């Protein structure tokens with residue numbers, strides 16, 4: 553039985569990860585801002601679920617909450633940094649972008665630091681980052697979101713190198729997800745190859761358990777990733 557902490561567990565991918573891991577018999581520590589959703593999920597999962605309401609951008613409180621959860625769960629083996637937001641329609645453009653960067657990049661980096669230090673002290677563990685196919689793209693319609701996922705990808709590579717250099721048994725797993733049906737994508741247009749969340753998370757769990765460095769979800773996105781990596785910079789500058 554492992555102990556897995558998941559940020560952004562109140563809906564979509566995080567919620568489904570919690571359900572699938574609990575079904576395998578693992579303990580799941582669930583984090584999000586919506587307390588009632590966390591309580592509902594705890595009622596559904598039962599005693600394997602441990603919940604805490606937290607805004608991951610509050611770094612000081614996050615440290616306390618992560619430690620509380622770890623103590624309550626008797627340790628942590630995997631930390632899934634999944635919390636993220638897309639475009640916030642109600643805010644003026646710059647406020648929306650700075651909020652997105654704060655959640656998707658800064659709070660991600662904070663979680664990654666926390667987990668890395670904890671696992672180094674403990675002697676091993678796994679950090680899973682919810683990146684995206686966007687980490688390989690450049691998109692003027694969603695520059696902040698795309699950049700936030702590039703950040704996650706580059707940051708995780710740095711931590712993977714660091715783990716290797718200091719010979720720490722820490723696996724750094726980046727999930728490059730394509731489109732998945734969740735609350736984040738429910739009003740999005742122009743999507744293709746959209747996967748149901750249950751199927752996408754089943755593939756994520758498989759890859760995480762195999763301790764992969766990169767997981768493409770669903771699998772066919774690996775093909776597109778290969779094509780995208782061949783696109784020269786001058787083409788991106790003309791799109």
Ligand SMILES: NC(=O)c1ccc[n+]([C@@H]2O[C@H](COP(=O)([O-])OP(=O)(O)OC[C@H]3O[C@@H](n4cnc5c(N)ncnc54)[C@H](OP(=O)(O)O)[C@@H]3O)[C@@H](O)[C@H]2O)c1
Nearest residue numbers: 560562563564565584585586607608636684731732734736
């Ligand atoms: N759906 C896709 O097609 C897709 C594709 C690639 C990557 N992703 C990534 O997958 C991750 C999950 O997205 P999703 O599709 O499952 O969307 P979602 O259903 O909207 O879930 C987002 C989760 O993040 C949490 N969250 C947002 N801001 C937070 C904050 N400040 N503090 C704590 N938790 C916060 C939300 O919880 P609260 O609102 O309760 O705080 C929610 O549980 C995101 O990082 C997203 O970028 C999604």
